[in-house]
Amino acid sequence: xxxxxxxxxxxxxxxxxxxxxxxxxxxxxxxxxxxxxxxxxxxxxxxxxxxxxxxxxxxxxxxxxxxxxxxxxxxxxxxxxxxxxxxxxxxxxxxxxxxxxxxxxxxxxxxxxxxxxxxxxxxxxxxxxxxxxxxxxxxxxxxxxxxxxxxxxxxxxxxxxxxxxxxxxxxxxxxxxxxxxxxxxxxxxxxxxxxxxxxxxxxxxxxxxxxxxxxxxxxxxxxxxxxxxxxxxxxxxxxxxxxxxxxxxxxxxxxxxxxxxxxxxxxxxxxxxxxxxxx
Amino acid sequence: xxxxxxxxxxxxxxxxxxxxxxxxxxxxxxxxxxxxxxxxxxxxxxxxxxxxxxxxxxxxxxxxxxxxxxxxxxxxxxxxxxxxxxxxxxxxxxxxxxxxxxxxxxxxxxxxxxxxxxxxxxxxxxxxx
Numbered sequence: 001x002x003x004x005x006x007x008x009x010x011x012x013x014x015x016x017x018x019x020x021x022x023x024x025x026x027x028x029x030x031x032x033x034x035x036x037x038x039x040x041x042x043x044x045x046x047x048x049x050x051x052x053x054x055x056x057x058x059x060x061x062x063x064x065x066x067x068x069x070x071x072x073x074x075x076x077x078x079x080x081x082x083x084x085x086x087x088x089x090x091x092x093x094x095x096x097x098x099x100x101x102x103x104x105x106x107x108x109x110x111x112x113x114x115x116x117x118x119x120x121x122x123x124x125x126x127x128x129x130x131x132x133x134x135x136x137x138x139x140x141x142x143x144x145x146x147x148x149x150x151x152x153x154x155x156x157x158x159x160x161x162x163x164x165x166x167x168x169x170x171x172x173x174x175x176x177x178x179x180x181x182x183x184x185x186x187x188x189x190x191x192x193x194x195x196x197x198x199x200x201x202x203x204x205x206x207x208x209x210x211x212x213x214x215x216x217x218x219x220x221x222x223x224x225x226x227x228x229x230x231x232x233x234x235x236x237x238x239x240x241x242x243x244x245x246x247x248x249x250x251x252x253x254x255x256x257x258x259x260x261x262x263x264x265x266x267x268x269x270x271x272x273x274x275x276x277x278x279x
Numbered sequence: 280x281x282x283x284x285x286x287x288x289x290x291x292x293x294x295x296x297x298x299x300x301x302x303x304x305x306x307x308x309x310x311x312x313x314x315x316x317x318x319x320x321x322x323x324x325x326x327x328x329x330x331x332x333x334x335x336x337x338x339x340x341x342x343x344x345x346x347x348x349x350x351x352x353x354x355x356x357x358x359x360x361x362x363x364x365x366x367x368x369x370x371x372x373x374x375x376x377x378x379x380x381x382x383x384x385x386x387x388x389x390x391x392x393x394x395x396x397x398x399x400x401x402x403x404x405x406x407x408x
Contacts, residue, residue, distance in 0.1 A: 024408060032406045184397050188354050188386070199405055247353040255351065 026164045026175055026265060033266045036198065037214045049215030050273045056202050057209045064277065073149055073223040073275040076230045080150025083143065088132040094147070097128035102151045105272055106158030109261050111171035118174050118257040122148060122232060126252075139251035140235035148221045149230055152274030160218060160272060162265040178262030181255060187246030193259075196240075217264040219276030230275060233260060329373040336380035337364050343387025352394035357386040 024032075037049065041056055048055035054064045084102055087093050098104050108121040119127075122144055126136035137144040164175045185192045196205070197213035204210070220233040227235075234251035237259060241248040249255040340361050347353045364379035402408075 024402065028408055029402070032402070032408045036406055179402075180400075183400065183403060185393065186352060188356070188389075190393065194403060199403065242355055245355040247348070247355050247358070249351075 026172075029179065030266060030268055033198075034214060034269075037201070037212055040201065041212070046269070047271060049212055049267075050218040050270050052215060052219065052276070052278060053209050053211035055215070056212065060209065060279070063279075067225075067277050071223075071275075072225075072277055073221075073230050076146050076149040076221075076223070076275065077153045078150075079143075079146035080148065080153075083147045084150055088129070088134050090132050092132050094125070094128060097124070097131070102154040103158065105152050105155035105274070106161060109162060109257065109264055111163070111165055111168065111174065111261070113165070113168050113171075116170055117254070118178075118261040120234075120252055120257055120260055121151065122234070123252045123257070140232055140238065141229070145221045145230040145232060148232065149275040152219075152221060152272065155272050156274070158272045160264060160267045160270050162261065162268055164261075164265065174258045175262055175265065177255075178258035178260070181259045182262055187241065187244035189244040191244040193240065193263075213263070213266065215267055215270050217260065217267050218270050218272050219274045219278075221274060222276045222278050225277075225279045329377070330368065330371075333364070333368050333373040333376040333380065336377050336384065337361060337368065340364070340380045340383035340387060343384050343391070345387075347387045347390030347394070350391060350394035352390040354386045354390045357383050357390065360386070 034046070037044070038046075044055050051061075051064075054061040081102075084094050095101055100107075105121060108124065109118050111117075112119045122137075122139055125144065125147060126139075129136055137147075165171045182193045185195065194213070196210050197216065201210050201212040217233060220236070221230045222236070223230045232251070234256050237256050238248040238251065340357075344353060344357045344361060347357070360379045360383035364376045364383065367373075367379060368376040
């Protein structure tokens with residue numbers, strides 16, 4: 001009888017340890033995430049992570065700095081400014097939707113209690129357009145990148161500050177869903193986002209160095225030499241999923257919105273520096 | 280009188296002969312029809328077994344793909360393989376269709392298993408809390 005009670009107590013104890021190990025708060029996740037990089041690359045200052053792989057790749061950095069002398073994303077910023085200032089057919093502008101604009105990137109993504117979902121900046125732009133009788137823009141390529149580039153440029157220097165409100169448990173659910181997505185292995189190659197950009201950050205994959213996850217969201221939209229144009233964060237998510245041979249999800253669908261919510265939260269405190277240039 | 284009797288007997292014999300001939304002919308016709316129908320019935324599946332099998336394999340692969348997708352774990356090329364299998368079957372290449380369907384089915388099954396294996400997974404051990 002004693003033995004049975006002892007084993008039951010042990011089982012209950014081990015169970016509670018396993019549960020407590022899993023149930024971490026967003027704040028604890030953030031500390032663990034950022035400490036991981038502090039320990040992995042002790043010489044790299046926290047703000048440097050906003051420069052992506054160039055924070056840990058000195059040779060790549062030289063090329064990148066040369067590119068940044070004549071930034072390839074500049075024409076997109078100009079186009080975006082023109083979009084911002086051009087009234088819709090009903091005479092209203094983006095400013096009517098975003099009174100604090102155009103420097104608004106630091107407010108996104110956020111949890112919208114009324115809509116019960118994570119609102120990303122591109123989604124808010126399209127909601128604004130639709131409310132004003134305009135067609136929504138495509139989420140990965142094309143003109144959405146112009147207005148995002150302009151907003152990102154105007155928002156430079158703002159701190160990443162994603163909040164998971166405590167008054168709505170659905171917000172935490174969305175955060176947890178994004179976190180689960182990030183750590184879940186997927187596709188034929190059986191890789192998770194974390195396998196490459198957390199566990200193996202700084203290692204080589206073929207001739208490329210894997211960029212650290214920290215700061216991944218600060219510089220989007222991004223001009224990628226591979227794309228030959230500026231693209232959105234969700235276009236990059238799509239590309240990553242395809243690379244591990246997983247079927248990508250819909251841009252600004254629930255999965256990627258939650259992923260952006262978690263991933264941006266992990267960069268809390270880092271300054272925004274978009275649009276960026278990457279190879 | 281005798282000749283009349285003979286004539287009647289002949290007529291009766293002749294009638295009997297026609298009757299039996301008719302019986303034989305109708306039996307032969309029935310037999311022939313039956314055999315032809317049976318031949319038709321056996322001929323249809325004899326021409327189709329590979330096509331039917333390939334179609335079944337494609338359907339199974341699509342079911343497996345949908346099951347993986349239901350747990351957000353569909354692989355990149357599964358749908359493409361199924362599409363290619365369907366195209367191959369349309370062109371009559373049932374062997375290629377079966378090969379592609381088998382691959383796609385395996386991917387669907389593995390995709391689902393991959394998600395199930397990580398159902399209760401938390402944060403990785405290399406993250407220190």
